Amino acid sequence: DTEVTQTPKHLVMGMTNKKSLKCEQHMGHRAMYWYKQKAKKPPELMFVYSYEKLSINESVPSRFSPECPNSSLLNLHLHALQPEDSALYLCASSQGDREVKNIQYFGAGTRLSVL
Amino acid sequence: EDQVTQSPEALRLQEGESSSLNCSYTVSGLRGLFWYRQDPGKGPEFLFTLYSAGEEKEKERLKATLTKKESFLHITAPKPEDSATYLCAVQGKELTGGGNKLTFGTGTQLKVEL
Numbered sequence: 001d002t003e004v005t006q007t008p009k010h011l012v013m014g015m016t017n018k019k020s021l022k023c024e025q026h027m028g029h030r031a032m033y034w035y036k037q038k039a040k041k042p043p044e045l046m047f048v049y050s051y052e053k054l055s056i057n058e059s060v061p062s063r064f065s066p067e068c069p070n071s072s073l074l075n076l077h078l079h080a081l082q083p084e085d086s087a088l089y090l091c092a093s094s095q096g097d098r099e100v101k102n103i104q105y106f107g108a109g110t111r112l113s114v115l
Numbered sequence: 116e117d118q119v120t121q122s123p124e125a126l127r128l129q130e131g132e133s134s135s136l137n138c139s140y141t142v143s144g145l146r147g148l149f150w151y152r153q154d155p156g157k158g159p160e161f162l163f164t165l166y167s168a169g170e171e172k173e174k175e176r177l178k179a180t181l182t183k184k185e186s187f188l189h190i191t192a193p194k195p196e197d198s199a200t201y202l203c204a205v206q207g208k209e210l211t212g213g214g215n216k217l218t219f220g221t222g223t224q225l226k227v228e229l
Contacts, residue, residue: 004158006158031213033214041221042202042220043159048212048214088156090158094214103147103149105161106151108157109156109157
């Protein structure tokens with residue numbers, strides 16, 4: 001089973017709202033990722049968590065706040081977003097073990113629209 | 116900086132008409148080259164990973180090959196259900212804090228017609 005589950009599938013929010021995206025995996029993976037993908041563009045890495053610690057933040061604005069409560073869960077908290085933040089947000093996970101060849105498995109994504 | 120270039124940007128094939136997609140890359144310390152398939156509005160679906168020049172992987176009508184500078188995704192006798200965007204990505208050196216960074220190409224949008 002290589003399933004990564006993301007909720008919700010779709011989200012519409014105003015610029016003053018606070019919302020959260022959720023991601024869950026039960027493959028025992030220790031690295032989890034958030035990507036942003038605009039239409040007809042490749043995924044862009046936002047954050048990486050390794051063993052529940054933030055490993056990389058690709059200069060993402062502070063209105064995006066990641067959280068990794070445990071090894072199976074990853075959240076992305078959203079606040080005061082701009083219309084240009086509308087995109088498909090993808091979560092991925094990989095084994096995260098230095099000795100293992102890591103494959104990133106992606107969820108189906110959350111389609112976010114900011115009005 | 117790792118770079119990936121895919122060509123063509125778009126490809127239209129008749130059912131049964133075989134072809135190849137190209138992925139050229141430059142990376143410092145290749146730790147893997149990955150092919151993904153992505154349907155509209157969905158997340159990328161893992162297809163293959165290749166680790167060393169000369170390696171080949173096959174799955175149904177797809178075959179991926181790797182050289183020191185590029186990878187090819189060969190599609191034999193494609194069907195309409197093979198229509199999707201095919202993404203190539205490279206994984207370079209491991210991140211200092213752990214985890215792995217994939218650098219993606221812009222993809223090839225494949226359309227297979229009856």
